[in-house]
Amino acid sequence: MSRGALLTGAALFLSPAAAQEALHETLSGVAARGAEGALIARLEHCAGLSEAGRRLACFDALALDRVEPAFEGRLGSRTEPFEVTAPTLLRFESDDVIMVVYLLDEAGEVFQNLHRAGRGLGEYEIRRLGTYSLQVNASGSWRAWLTPLTGGEGAEAGDAASGVDEGEGLRDLSAP
Secondary structure, three states: OOOOOOOHHOOOOOOHHHHHHHHHHHOOOOOOHHHHHHHEEEHHHOOOOOOHHHHHHHHHHHHHOOOOOEEEEOEEEEEOOOEOOEEEEEEEEEEOEEEEEEEEEEOEEEEEEEEEOOOOOEEEEEEOOOOEEOOOOOOOEEEEEEEEEOOOOOOOHHHHHHHHOOOOOEEEEOOO
16 A cells, blocks of 8 residues: 555544644655645645545545546536446536536436535535436536445445435535
8 A cells, every 4th residue: 555545544534633744754755846746735735624524525636636537628518428327426626716517417407506616626426327418617627527436435225226316415525
């Protein structure tokens, strides 16, 4: 296991002070220049968050930088349809002040209205199986990722099978 993976996993259990200390030990001797310096600053920000859930969400958001988005664009656009065959986590990120994401069903009707006020990352669990697309209206650049949820992640399997989704899967994550 890499030191970074160990640190990220421990972030849930450590106090902010202990997380920051572990981070500094892990990063000792790392030259903070360019992209590396920006990453170190973001790691330090995450480690300093006091609430465990927000701290872990911040570290999770950093991991997205290493995964290609399923969709990305600037201003407004509609994505190609995509199939949800298992409960799926939709993560969306805005680089500007406004982002409204409409999760559209197969008929093009709004299934869920999602938004970001300001820069940052939000997520929504798509629990109902089917074909969807996204209509994104933003004032700047944006990205969206689709990650199938497995095992204990997300909603119970019964929720997905029933086709019921009442919107409680929406979460707003703070990213530095």
